[in-house]
Amino acid sequence: MKLKQYVQNLKSELLQVFDEREAENHLSILLQHFFKLSRVDRVLKAESEVDALKVSEVEKAVEQLREQKPIDYVLKETIFWGFPFYVDENVLIPRAETEELVMLVLENEKELDISILDIGTGSGCIPVALGMERDYRQIDACDVSLEAIEVAKKNAKKHKVKVNFYELDILKSLPQEPFDVVVSNPPYVLEEEIESLQKRVKEYEPIIALTPFGDPLTFYKRMLDEVEHLLKKGGRFYWEIHEDLGLEVVELFKNKPFDQIELIEDIYGRNRMVKARWLG
Ligand SMILES: C[S@@+](CC[C@H](N)C(=O)[O-])C[C@H]1O[C@@H](n2cnc3c(N)ncnc32)[C@H](O)[C@@H]1O
Missing domain, CATH: 3.40.50.150 (Vaccinia Virus protein VP39)
Structure with missing residues (x-):
């Protein structure tokens, strides 16, 4: 699947759980975490194919987000003082x-x-x-x-x-x-x-x-x-x-x-x- 299409699908999935602002925020975090893609990359690489393995990892993460598990625990990472910190429950x-x-x-x-x-x-x-x-x-x-x-x-x-x-x-x-x-x-x-x-x-x-x-x-x-x-x-x-x-x-x-x-x-x-x- 092309990145452009994948981003649209993922955003729709997230909108089933979160409001617009939160869905966009979670989308950015997931794309950055799993695909190392910034917002600009979404446009620049819109026509590139997404890695199917990563897609299934994101699916597992979204499942946990549906349960309202905080994304920081799902990804085992949060940003504090501008740096990544490991976190778990x-x-x-x-x-x-x-x-x-x-x-x-x-x-x-x-x-x-x-x-x-x-x-x-x-x-x-x-x-x-x-x-x-x-x-x-x-x-x-x-x-x-x-x-x-x-x-x-x-x-x-x-x-x-x-x-x-x-x-x-x-x-x-x-x-x-x-x-x-x-x-x-x-x-x-x-x-x-x-x-x-x-x-x-x-x-x-x-x-x-x-x-x-x-x-x-x-x-x-x-x-x-x-x-x-x-x-x-x-x-x-x-x-x-x-x-x-x-x-x-x-x-x-x-x-x-x-x-x-x-x-x-x-x-x-x-x-x-x-x-x-x-x-x-
Ligand atoms: C509000 S959290 C703060 C965690 C971290 N300092 C932060 O700012 O994100 C309070 C911390 O106090 C710890 N805590 C609770 N009871 C405690 C106790 N009796 N003695 C020492 N630490 C305790 C908890 O395990 C928790 O990690």
């Missing part, structure tokens, strides 16, 4: 707002001779992106999920970044020494919100990555309660937060020796990050 698919958290750390942490810990690292997107940008002295990352740690290690290797990964349940244990910087995008979705999430999130993404169950501030409270085990004197927290809980998170710092407490908006003007310095 053991880790949250990194979100665009987390790139803003990485940017916040990079903007504020220019000194290289520092140690950084990422709590709840998932795919390892945060420490790997930080390590790709800056040669920080030490980058550690932990997660309660051993399967997530395996994924994160793959990504560090893929991008040739040195990160010390370890399994750690931050609600029960603590790292052996404090850090200059602790960054975290912990589970913060409210338990009652889970039901209203899209099927592809609630049925495919790991529930322990989404919600702490019960109190949505669990992880922030724990990090503050144990701050002396997490941060050196003068150390900084950088957290991603639920957009509706900004004021509640900032309130947690009251009566504690912190300064430079800032609630930071994402590019859409939503309260999505908090930073603060511990005075010890």
